[in-house]
Amino acid sequence: MANTALSKKELNINVEYLTRVEGHGNIVVNVKDGKLEKCQLEIIEAPRFFEAMVRGRSMFEVQHITSRICGICSTGHCMASIKATEDAIGFKVSEQTKLLRKLLLHLETLDSHILHAYFLVAPDALGVKSVVPLVVTHKEVVLMALRMKKNYSDMCDIMAGRHTHPISICPRGWTKLPSKKDLETMKEIFKNQLGDLSKTVDIFKTVKLPSFERETEYVSLTHPTEYAFYEGDITTSDIKTTISPRKYKEVIHEFHAEHSTAKHSKNKRGSYMAGALARINNNFDKLNEQAKGVARALNFKVPCYNPYMNTVAQLIEVAHCVYDSLRIIDLFLEKGINYAEEVTSWPTKDEWKNFKVTSGTGAGVVEVPRGILVHEYTINDKAIVESANCVIPTNQNLANIDLDMKKLIPEVIDKSKEEITLLSEMLVRAYDPCISCSVHMLKVDFVE
Template sequence: MGTLHVGVHYITRVEGHGHIVVDVANGTLQRCDLEIVETPRFFEAMLRGRPYTEASHITSRICGICAVGHATTSLQATEAALGIVPSEQTQLLRKLNFFGEILDSHILHVYMLVAPDFFGVGSVFPLASTHPEVVLRALRMKKLAGDLCAAIGGRHTHPITLTIGGFTHLPRADELEKLGARLEAMRADVDATVELFQSLKLPQFERETEYIALRQPDEYAFIGGMITSTDGFEYPISAYRQVTNETLLPHSTAKHTRHNRESYMVGALARFNVNHDKLHPRAQAAAAALGLKPLCTNPYMNSVAQVVEIAHCVEEALNLIDRLLVRGIQPEEPPPVEVRAGEGVGACEVPRGTLYHHYWIGEDGRITGANCIIPTGQNLANIEADMRALVPTLLDRPQDEVRQALEMLVRAYDPCISCSTHMLEVSFVGATQGNS
């Protein structure tokens, strides 16, 4: 190989716009950057001066797929600042709402964005023609996940019932019973999903890195917990800045993060590596069937970890519905709030990884400052590190294979599905490649 320039343009699965630039000269990697040319969205600035009651509704608009995650994390931060402790019922309903969102996002990613690669089609639309049963299963599962979110949050996207310390509307027992029956029936689709991914051959690529996720002593953490690293570190949520350490790079307008190494990974694979012992037995069985074992260092296996979490969330959602029905849905009102100056941090495991919201509230109840760190930003440096390790192994491959490997690597991280509208555009400029 002589000179190779690979340009991956218009990455639509992050907020804003980005490019992957790979330059190889005389068989040696010269440059390997993930350029993010991001248009600022100013959500943190939008929050300044707004009443604390508006924070969760504003920030849920950051992402259409992770709206529940942003709203819940926002409420956590606000409640921490104001000294509000939600009731047990509120916490159970928030978890149930969260499981619906994890299911919704993971099903969308593994079926609509990842599966087409393995069926040799360009998108889900030709897949619907060649394998209609796969797409119909995905739509059936996704519909149930959306209905679960709507039953708790008032609607599928951008929940309206979540509020400080509680809910403005509660689901009826008969609604939960119907959802429980549908979740039980969904087990067959989950099993079929596991069987599907058993039949797929993912790229073999290993690179050691640090994996970071929330962890709790008695459950597979999605809401709250301790920030935990596979390198042996542990921090309270309030110390998140010791983990994220945001920095700016010349080639990207998006901030990068680093902790103990040059980069770290968040998301389903990180959660599995940190919390695998807390998975539901059916999810552990799915992991075993799929060959997923800790410590897994293949980033392409993030999609497999999402399949495992689908199995986990279905079972835990059923458990939560049973608990709520046994205890009965109580007609609780949100607790009264004594407005005061305060500072609070919230953290949740949204589909793509650990999300942090940090608020400062003044004595008048208005927000004086805010900091939000999303999972995609935390993964950018790790994607670049993966690319630097991956590209040298592909130098003797045809251009189409290089393109496919790079696209699949980006997809594996599931970055910001709310902005995903089309495939990555890859071009090779001035390349000479003998076997292309």
């Protein structure tokens, strides 16, 4: 790949570790004699083999195993796992169960998005190395961010027994349903956070993100009547049609890249993007009015082709999740919860007599903070998992990060070494990668 701008400068930049991302890896950029010889994100950690771990295990316990894939989006993995087992045996959950699962997914999305925006992205925008210096210069903002994150974690505890690795959601429903007092407590927390949400929008109005665009394909769930997180079909900005979750391989084509121990993904192009920006590009019209108001306040318009704006997309989703959570809570406070739907984590002996399991393959697809997540299991008539496949959002974004960097470097080659390094680091951070899920980020090597 040649570019006239590249001949003006040759680079030899080595950043051994990139902070404020989850996991480890390398960015390698090699510009020599005016030629961009190498520009890629290398994932170097060992595979974790969760698909092998669940083989031979009961469908009623695999969600506890797969939730360990990630400490940030463990609820999402748990949810995708449960949906896959239910789909495999043809089990349909109640509308109450669906709504409560949607509420729990909102809580995890809120917790993760606030973490990313305030603690991983904001230091770059304010010119510091981490959130620690901001404790001195922006103490009240840091305290507010910590309060918001703690509140979302606390509500996850209320809903699922604990935030990380939830215990009360399971195949068929919930082992413990929230009480009226629980719902009232969560509503009060959300109401108290509306001011923090407004302040967050005002703060990020002043944050200047890099100006960069690369038009790509965006992949997400979509639903005809709601902004899709828990249910829906798969769509992309290119095909503009829908694919059922079981046919996810018609869109998500995984492949091996020599420079990565994590698989890459593509559809018709060389890459695609998943995550908040993809969801909003595909489903902007399904956002609630409060979220659309935040989009206007932050001057966000679709389609948006700037990957750095993924953080802004996350803040728009924060508003959507807050107000949709309040809607769900109010619904249950008005009509009540049917506690007769509580189930045991494993069917009892009496339940087994009427609980029929037929062998089959099912897919569970949900949207987690970093993008569309797929779990697929084949289950036999003894309710045992025979095979599994997990497609992680970060894996799906890796090829897109590579192509973004290949376009970015020639455009910023006239900047200083420090500026180019920061822009590269910020680009990767914008995707909010969770490398533990994929296999793991980040050392940066610019090789001359």
